[in-house]
Amino acid sequence: MSKHTKAKIKDVAELSDVSMMTVSRVLNNDDKVSDKTRKKVMDAAETLNYQPNVSARRLASNKSFFLGLLYDNPSASYVSQFLLGVLKRCRASGYHLVIDEVDENIESTLNSVKDIINVTQVDGMILLPPVCDRREILELLISNKIPFVRVSPDTQINLAPYICMDDYQAAFELTEKLIKLGHKQIAHIIGDIKQGSSRLRYQGYLDALRSNQINIPPQYIEQGSFTYKSGLAAASKLLSLEERPTAIFASNDDMAAATISVAHMKKIDVPDELTVVGFDDTQIATTIWPRISTVRQPIMEMADLATKMLVSGKFDDLSKVKAHNFRHVLDFEIVIRESSRSLVP
Amino acid sequence: MSKHTKAKIKDVAELSDVSMMTVSRVLNNDDKVSDKTRKKVMDAAETLNYQPNVSARRLASNKSFFLGLLYDNPSASYVSQFLLGVLKRCRASGYHLVIDEVDENIESTLNSVKDIINVTQVDGMILLPPVCDRREILELLISNKIPFVRVSPDTQINLAPYICMDDYQAAFELTEKLIKLGHKQIAHIIGDIKQGSSRLRYQGYLDALRSNQINIPPQYIEQGSFTYKSGLAAASKLLSLEERPTAIFASNDDMAAATISVAHMKKIDVPDELTVVGFDDTQIATTIWPRISTVRQPIMEMADLATKMLVSGKFDDLSKVKAHNFRHVLDFEIVIRESSRSLVP
DNA sequence: AAATGTAATGATAGCGTTAACATAGTAAGG
């Protein structure tokens, strides 16, 4: 380690016998530099083990090489999985990440974002649901010309680039799967009312039922909020009904886990007496017994793509991007585990 | 937003009618500046809404205002809870955080750390268990003069400051609690063999048994690795024994959750037929049913303290710190929930 | 009152990089 001092651009320039500026250009694979010179410089940088100084770079270029991530997502496993994906890609691209959790209070949230903009001067921002739908934040970012990518946004779809999966289709297919297993009494626990995904999943569920001519009583629909706790309350109601559902489709895994807990409490066997399915395939789906049948959401890929988009700089000037290039829909996959089975007559 | 351009030190200096240097001193609440001047400058900074430029600061001062966090902890909930604590304190202190997950491979791990040192130039580093015991990494940090704080380290205790809780005492008390509930056949699932905490908890368990003159057969001890999966394997063995234990003490919550899963599979009622207790009080302890009785480890406080220590700069030069100031032991608390109950004869 | 010490403040020179402009070098067009 640290044989002498860290190599600077000047050292590389001297060794490769060009000006500092040329070195800088090569390093930013910027302009037109002749191939010969480029190679010479690359080699020199290699031998000196040159590492650019992030601060100097930032100061001079007015770029920060920082990305921000904003979340107020209630599901810890969703967030941490997303984080991992972003982190990985950031590293590969020489960026760093500033993470921030925001809350209900719009004042303090706006202050957080202002702080990130002013102090950290991020080059871009990733917004997770549901914070990605907060109008004031979007406006703040736009007025400060901070590029951003939203994940599974609900409203103002044509405002900026975003990444999502087909929640509707996944919920539809998952529900049909339950129907094929013989279930007709399928209840649903809706997710966080603030998130579009909840509505889409709910709609997919409804449409699958309708297209199979299945009617369900209104008591089979419960409102949750994507938290384990809300799942407990919803499942308690569903499992106390006179005519108990034979299957429950919870809008995410946390609530599905809660449903299984309630079933345990009530001595209802899962899956023998009750099929439970979730959504997301987060960690909790496989750390309880029975493991939850669910929809695998490609969280890592979403994270990777979001980061890539920002790093590419292609979306820096929104006015130059056609709105139809905003949308990126990733594939899902239905994963069947032990929490679901065919209806026993 | 951005009425004109961002205020710089020069602007503050002019407004408060002192030199830039004095402003800088006030901002870093550094040297001796007269209270009058200090106030003048503060007021000016306030009115101009001055925000220091991190990059310029870094470049000039050779400080980075970055902290690094290194983990290879198998428990996601432990890590993310820790993260939250660090993040919060970092923000309060004007620092930013660079997170890195490392793996078994010592080569790639060392490269990660070198990268963090060279590129990000962190001012300090927090090491979670078990990576905090990897000798090569400690040596690398020391030789590069990067201050670091370790969390629950196992070896080389007098090398550098660290934070921990009394794992031994907690395990002892928890085991005694089980004994007081009438249990005599208490099994234990040991944690990750690489972590000192595992050994301390195991020892506390053994000593509590001994001090109550309870003998347990060797089959009652299973080796796990702090993962849910390892808990499944261990619990399967324990619950297949001829003479089944009436209580199982798993060395963390993930493995306790796994134990409860296995009990479910085998139709063994928890807590009526089997008491299960865990350790850590991470999220999973309350997102399954029955909720797990466990030891609350003060993760947030640990995170907060670790960050504070690094930010304070008091540990920058280890040679100036007395070794007996290295140790910070935080309090634990035993939390009784539904997974444990008194033995039914 | 002079000498010395100390606390508060100021002037200057970078930190390592890139933006912006300047120049040299080369190819093509007349």
Add this chain to the structure above:
DNA sequence: CCTTACTATGTTAACGCTATCATTACATTT
């Protein structure tokens, strides 16, 4: 062969801040 039009490289001046040393102002000692 001399313009014109690039293309590849170099020069200079920031970027915003702090370290270092110099200076001033004032208190204390002799």
